[in-house]
Amino acid sequence: METVNETGAGSVPSGSEPVRFGTRIAVLLRDDLRPWQRLNVTAFLVSGLGSAVPEVVGEPYEDADGTAYLPMFRQPVLVFEGGGQTLTAAHGRALSRALPVAVFTADLFATGNDRDNRAAVRAVHRDRLDLVGLAVHGPRNAVDKVLKGARMHP
Structure with a gap:
């Protein structure tokens, strides 16, 4: 017998407890x-969390032949969507809670490198900020409050 894990994706053998995380990684x-744009923004945003919050990154992978692969997040990344006002409100709530947050603004679609990206935000x-996305990590309940009004991405 198998049970579905916390994310609803895949299964874990019966008798093994599903892994529960006290934190949440979310993209809005x-x-x-x-x-x-959704894919590009998501990829950029989560890269910021991996570098700023190293504990969210797991161990490297290896296949049965011993081929090494890069480590990835050790927990699911939940993706949400909302209107501009939802993003602005979430941004303010994330900052007020001092949670690690990455931002992506509409201006970044017109730049082509990291230096210009940072300059566009700094300006x-x-x-x-004309936010088109943000990523946040923190305790589950705090992240849930930050995302109030957002809905799961279809």
């Missing part, structure tokens, strides 16, 4: 992005 995307005051 603006709901008017094109599909390629705009926090309350005027």
Whole structure:
């Protein structure tokens, strides 16, 4: 007999307890992005969390032949969507809770490198950022409060 794990994806052998995480990794995307933008923004945002919060990264992978692969997050990444006001509110709540947060603004679609990306964000005051996405990590209940009003990405 098998039971479904916490994320609903895959299964764990009966008798093994599913892994429960006290923290959550979440990405919030603006709901008017094109599909390629959603994927691009998500990839950029989670890369920030992996470098700033190293404990979310697990051990390297290895296949049965001994081929080594890079480590990945040790827990699921939940992806949500919402309108611009939802993103602005979530951004403020994440900052007020001092949670690690990565941002992606509409201006970054027009840049082509890290230096210009950072300059584009630096040029705009926090309350005027044209946010298209953010990623956040923290205790489950705190992240849930940050994401109030957002819905799971379809």
